[in-house]
Amino acid sequence: MYNKDNMKILLPYCEFEIDDTNMVGGIENFMRRVYSEYKDNVILLDLNSLLLEYGNDSSSRKFIKKTNELIKLKASENNVDVIMTNRLKGMYCGANMLSSEIPFIHIEHTTAPMMSTISWLHRFKKNGHSIFLVSPFQKNYYDGFASRIGNDLVDFDGIIEPAFLDGTKPKLNQNPEFDCATIGRCCPRTKRPFKLKSMLQDTDFKTLVITNPLSHNTESKVPANQKYFERNKHWDNCLFDIPHNEVIENLSNVKTYFMSWEDETFGITGLEALSRGVPLILNSRMTEDRQPTKRQNYKFPLHASNIIPVRDRHCVNIMLNSKEELISAINKLKDIDRKEVQDMTWEKYTPARWKSLMDNALDKTIENFKSNRGGVLPI
Numbered sequence: 001m002y003n004k005d006n007m008k009i010l011l012p013y014c015e016f017e018i019d020d021t022n023m024v025g026g027i028e029n030f031m032r033r034v035y036s037e038y039k040d041n042v043i044l045l046d047l048n049s050l051l052l053e054y055g056n057d058s059s060s061r062k063f064i065k066k067t068n069e070l071i072k073l074k075a076s077e078n079n080v081d082v083i084m085t086n087r088l089k090g091m092y093c094g095a096n097m098l099s100s101e102i103p104f105i106h107i108e109h110t111t112a113p114m115m116s117t118i119s120w121l122h123r124f125k126k127n128g129h130s131i132f133l134v135s136p137f138q139k140n141y142y143d144g145f146a147s148r149i150g151n152d153l154v155d156f157d158g159i160i161e162p163a164f165l166d167g168t169k170p171k172l173n174q175n176p177e178f179d180c181a182t183i184g185r186c187c188p189r190t191k192r193p194f195k196l197k198s199m200l201q202d203t204d205f206k207t208l209v210i211t212n213p214l215s216h217n218t219e220s221k222v223p224a225n226q227k228y229f230e231r232n233k234h235w236d237n238c239l240f241d242i243p244h245n246e247v248i249e250n251l252s253n254v255k256t257y258f259m260s261w262e263d264e265t266f267g268i269t270g271l272e273a274l275s276r277g278v279p280l281i282l283n284s285r286m287t288e289d290r291q292p293t294k295r296q297n298y299k300f301p302l303h304a305s306n307i308i309p310v311r312d313r314h315c316v317n318i319m320l321n322s323k324e325e326l327i328s329a330i331n332k333l334k335d336i337d338r339k340e341v342q343d344m345t346w347e348k349y350t351p352a353r354w355k356s357l358m359d360n361a362l363d364k365t366i367e368n369f370k371s372n373r374g375g376v377l378p379i
Contacts (some may be wrong), residue, residue, distance in 0.1 A: 004143055007041050007362065008080040009034075009101075012071055012092055014047040026134075027086050027109045030162040034084065043078045045071065063109040064090040075102050079324060082365055088112050093124065101370035103271055105131040105199045107160060109265055111141040118146050121154045122285050128372025129190065130157045134266045137304035157368065160361055163268045164354035165275050172277050172338055175251040178237070180281070180330050181208035182255040183269045184261065186229045187222075194232040195260045195283075199323050205330060208254060209238045210247055252276045255334040259283055259305050263322055267305035274308065274345040277338030280315035282306060283330040310344035326346060350362060 016028045018035060035042050055061035063134065071092070073081055085092040086107045104367055106124065108131055121142070124131060130167050133139055133156055146153050180200070184191030193211045200207055213229035252255070255342055257273035258281045264270075270280050281302035309315045316333060318325035 003243045005041075006292065007082065008043055008078055009038060009362075010043045010071065010080040011043050011073050012045040012047055012067070012074075012083075012085070014051050014067075016048070016049070018044065019261070026162055026266060026330070030109065030134075030266055031086055034358070035356070037206040037351065037358070040136045043074065044079055045074050051088040051136050056136075057065060065096070065360035068094060076290065082362060088120070090119065091233050092130075095123075098127045098129070100127075100129075103365050105365040106131045108133050108161070108326070109162065109281065111138055111263060111265060113147065118142070118149065118151045118154065122152070125155060125268060128369040130361070130368050132156065132158050132160045132361055134162045134251065135307060137307075138265050139153060139373060142322065157364055158361060160357050161349075161354065162266050162347070163271050164351050165271070165346055165349045166351050169342065170252060170276065174338065174343060175252045176255050176278075177332045178254040179205040180256045180258050180326075180336065181210070181251065181273075181278075182258040182260050183251075185225075186211045187225050188212035188228040189224065190263070191261045192244070193229075193260060193300055194228075194257050195236045195237060195321075197232070197238075199321070199326055203327065205327075207237060208250065209235065209246055210240075210242065210250060210339065236282045239253055248272055248276070251278060254278055256281055256330050258326070259303060262303065267303075267308065270305040270308050271349060274314065275349075279336050279341055280305060280309060281326060281333065282315055282317045283320060283326075284317040286319050287327060309341075311340075314341050314344075 011034060013031055018032060035044065047070070050066060050070070051058060051063065054060045054066075059065060063267060068090075069091075071083065074080075082104055083100065083104045084085060085104060086109060088106075088108065088110065090096075095105055099103070101115070106129065108121075109269065124311060131154070133142075135193040136159065139156060139159075142156075143153050176281045180196060181195045182193050183191040186193065191211075196207050196209060211229075213225070215235075242250075249325075251273050255278070257270065257278045259267055259270055260283055262283050262285050270282075273280060282305055284303040284306075286302070306315065316338070317327055
């Protein structure tokens with residue numbers, strides 16, 4: 001086992017601030033977790049100012065070339081042991097980085113649809129670097145993708161759950177105000193948080209939506225996202241751009257939590273809801289006969305967040321965008337034993353358990369690289 005006390009991890013990041021307290025996405029949340037748990041070991045590389053110089057275009061070849069140079073320089077200057085990346089972008093781990101003399105640990109948080117993805121993952125592995133996923137749902141997706149295009153399956157190195165629970169377990173709210181809530185970035189292509197409002201608009205259910213249309217991340221400035229917000233800002237009981245601690249407090253005031261996006265790869269907000277004793281309703285890629293919907297690469301009918309609850313009874317998978325099943329699920333779960341949900345969730349998702357998963361992944365990354373490079377790490 002590698003000496004974790006002396007390990008140095010380079011963590012490049014961009015398009016968010018590492019110390020921002022507002023609501024963020026799962027990737028940003030994970031990177032903050034890494035920084036907080038390995039603070040004495042992490043060397044941060046903030047690429048935000050550089051991105052601004054290149055017009056906020058992270059796909060610019062000049063920007064990618066410059067970031068690659070900076071990553072290599074920072075890694076060399078600080079004699080790091082591992083470079084950690086969390087996005088499939090050339091700026092972090094493009095072709096110029098594959099021959100790096102320092103091992104990469106790549107945590108893949110998405111289900112990338114590009115045809116080149118599988119080839120890139122194979123090249124990354126061939127060069128001795130390591131790739132970890134955040135859920136079995138992703139492996140199912142990438143296995144289906146590789147098979148469909150006639151490629152070999154990618155030999156992923158394992159799964160790292162991207163979140164854990166820390167601090168003090170909060171007091172349960174046994175009389176929540178809202179029947180159902182959802183949280184997600186204001187994006188019509190993915191999270192679509194206002195779907196909860198439109199699906200239940202002619203019912204007596206009281207719903208809550210928490211989203212972030214006004215925040216300073218680059219996604220909030222996408223025209224389609226701005227238009228989506230303008231079309232939906234009339235709904236009542238919506239909270240915008242509140243700090244993360246307030247997001248969590250509001251979760252305590254709901255009876256059920258709706259995971260609106262069917263293509264989540266883990267769903268950290270689902271874990272946060274369960275930590276408040278709130279059961280999950282999962283909008284799944286599932287047809288009426290409980291088979292997966294017909295879409296390329298997706299062969300599994302259940303939602304990725306199905307793995308998070310400790311007991312099956314703590315969640316319900318519903319047919320994709322089914323109003324009737326959403327209503328049924330709310331009625332089924334609204335009187336669940338909230339204490340059981342909360343206690344079991346806190347018992348499982350401990351910082352120690354997550355740290356053990358990360359430690360093992362870092363060990364495996366270094367061993368993989370040594371094996372690939374003839375048993376010797378560069379000095």
